[in-house]
Amino acid sequence: MFEKNMKFAYLLDLYGALLDEHTKNVLTSYYEEDLSLGEIAEETGISRQGVRHAVKHGEEQLAFYEEKLELSQKDDTEKAVLALLEQAKAALLAGTDAAPLISEAIAKIKK
């Protein structure tokens, strides 16, 4: 069984720069352009088996980088901090207390 796992689309965004050109191109076609293995094979002139191998290899690399660096966690933190700061801005405009929101954002960054 060989399935598209869309978490790799996200990891490709975070770590794609670390992949070699060929692997990156194949994964981009597969995950971002949503082509099938057969379509990529046709487009690149590689065998379907070769494309499948490149996808598998690339996914393993992405999973390795994520396991080691956990950038997706940092990305989640960044989004959460951003949301808190937008709320803090709104609170200031509304004349309500923004301090707890700012403290929460600080705590998230420091964690």
Added chain:
Amino acid sequence: MFEKNMKFAYLLDLYGALLDEHTKNVLTSYYEEDLSLGEIAEETGISRQGVRHAVKHGEEQLAFYEEKLELSQKDDTEKAVLALLEQAKAALLAGTDAAPLISEAIAKIKK
């Protein structure tokens, strides 16, 4: 000429998890424990030339990761945002306007 460049101590902190065990150990001794090539050679039983090679190889890997992922920039942004939020908290306590500080922090995150 072979010199310690302390930027690698910082990059080791950011990307050390991606290095193989041997390279990571040698770089840690060299940059974090500040041992000399000769001292590391003695400690590990590798030749001085072998240690030098491992340091060079590790530095190249760290430089590659930094060139591709630029995590040091993200780290700088995080520190700047944290400083702005601490200022915003102080501004709220002092009863002065915290909104521009929060807006600046948001802009830094989004950049």
